[in-house]
Amino acid sequence: MNKPLDKIRVLDIGTLLAGPWGATLLGDFGAEIIEVEQPGTGDALRGTPKDGEAGNPLHWLIDARNKKSITLNLRVAEGQEILRSLVEHADVLIENFTPGTLEKWGLGWEALKTINPRLIMVRVSGYGQTGPYSNRPGYDRIALGFSGYMYPTGFPDRYPVRPAFPTADYNTATFGAYAAMLALYERDANGGEGQMIDLALYEAPFRITASLVAGWEKNGQNRERIGNRNPGFAPAGTFETSDGRYVQIAAGGDNVWQRLAKIMGGVELAEDERFLKSRDRIKCADELETLVADWIKSHTFDEVENELVEAGVPVGGIYRAEDIVEDPHYRARESLIAVEDEDQGAITMPGVIPKLSATPGGVEWTGPKLGAHNAEIYSSLLGKNADDLSDLASRGII
Numbered sequence: 001m002n003k004p005l006d007k008i009r010v011l012d013i014g015t016l017l018a019g020p021w022g023a024t025l026l027g028d029f030g031a032e033i034i035e036v037e038q039p040g041t042g043d044a045l046r047g048t049p050k051d052g053e054a055g056n057p058l059h060w061l062i063d064a065r066n067k068k069s070i071t072l073n074l075r076v077a078e079g080q081e082i083l084r085s086l087v088e089h090a091d092v093l094i095e096n097f098t099p100g101t102l103e104k105w106g107l108g109w110e111a112l113k114t115i116n117p118r119l120i121m122v123r124v125s126g127y128g129q130t131g132p133y134s135n136r137p138g139y140d141r142i143a144l145g146f147s148g149y150m151y152p153t154g155f156p157d158r159y160p161v162r163p164a165f166p167t168a169d170y171n172t173a174t175f176g177a178y179a180a181m182l183a184l185y186e187r188d189a190n191g192g193e194g195q196m197i198d199l200a201l202y203e204a205p206f207r208i209t210a211s212l213v214a215g216w217e218k219n220g221q222n223r224e225r226i227g228n229r230n231p232g233f234a235p236a237g238t239f240e241t242s243d244g245r246y247v248q249i250a251a252g253g254d255n256v257w258q259r260l261a262k263i264m265g266g267v268e269l270a271e272d273e274r275f276l277k278s279r280d281r282i283k284c285a286d287e288l289e290t291l292v293a294d295w296i297k298s299h300t301f302d303e304v305e306n307e308l309v310e311a312g313v314p315v316g317g318i319y320r321a322e323d324i325v326e327d328p329h330y331r332a333r334e335s336l337i338a339v340e341d342e343d344q345g346a347i348t349m350p351g352v353i354p355k356l357s358a359t360p361g362g363v364e365w366t367g368p369k370l371g372a373h374n375a376e377i378y379s380s381l382l383g384k385n386a387d388d389l390s391d392l393a394s395r396g397i398i
Helices: 020-027 058-063 077-087 109-115 140-146 167-188 203-207 212-219 254-270 278-283 285-297 301-311 321-326 328-332 374-382 386-394
Strands: 009-012 032-037 067-071 092-095 120-125 195-200 236-240 246-250 315-317 336-341 345-350
Touching: 009 020, 009 077, 020 032, 020 058, 020 067, 020 092, 020 167, 032 077, 058 345, 067 374, 077 109, 077 374, 092 167, 109 120, 120 167, 140 167, 167 195, 167 203, 195 203, 236 285, 246 301, 254 278, 254 285, 254 301, 278 285, 301 315, 374 386
Parallel strands: 009 032, 009 092, 032 067, 092 120, 120 195
Antiparallel strands: 236 246, 246 315, 336 345
């Protein structure tokens, strides 16, 4: 079955996540992704193998799925010249070097667009290609703090908390893939040319802070940490069950609260005037959520979930990995898939999203071994034979 991006070729010359994972998203829908890696070491996402360890780490096998790996030393003139030749055959190039690095190598936007005017170049960096901080290094944690995303996260009596996953990296990569598609549409549907996309690592998490800055400008208040509470919605929060698991409820609507109250305390609680209206429940949130916590603590996870689901009260578990693999909904929607790896067997990983009815995406293979596609790519695109490749490898070019 055809995939929507079958005729798109992407050169991924970045490392780790913020740039390369955007290429992975495009690869899920059929784009040919050529991962350009440093000879010998490869992408830093591969990590350093432990003694006796076979194959690549799980995060590489998952986050670099559907990619083809070639090796190329971009730090030397001959490697740079080979990349220029590859650019002639590319639709998109994704990079996340510190601004100025590619220009130093003669591989900046002005140089590459001359080689291929149809090229889409996605440039990801800590602070963007311009501005007073553009030369500063950027990492996920730094971007989360700079963006305003992290300060309100956590409990009021503790310091701000970083999410458990590299949210800035993954969100930026998603915006990068989205931007590449916008530029490809402009080029191919509207008769435009290639263009350069400048994306800073802090900009994606900042974009989803909504009214954070507007709130400060209008009322002079910074948004502070409030734990798991929703300031305009009660009861809502995270609660522990009698068997040591956690559930979340969102019962702030008046009708939903009535259904929850009748389960917890019958008609008496449902008709308690202190809690009848949303605005009153918000004022009494501490007292109200203590009642909810006590009720949930006296029941098991299954009891809470079954009762509240049946009553139409929004409820959900805070899932661990073991809960995810046991949940039938994940399998039914192919939110979990298994992909065979030649070294480690079946690897369970997140499925392809979004789900397209006519041209769905798919995963053909796990993250490849370093340089696994050197012969294929260099021979098919650049006409190099086995002797050429052997010579380049012997000199550390590939």
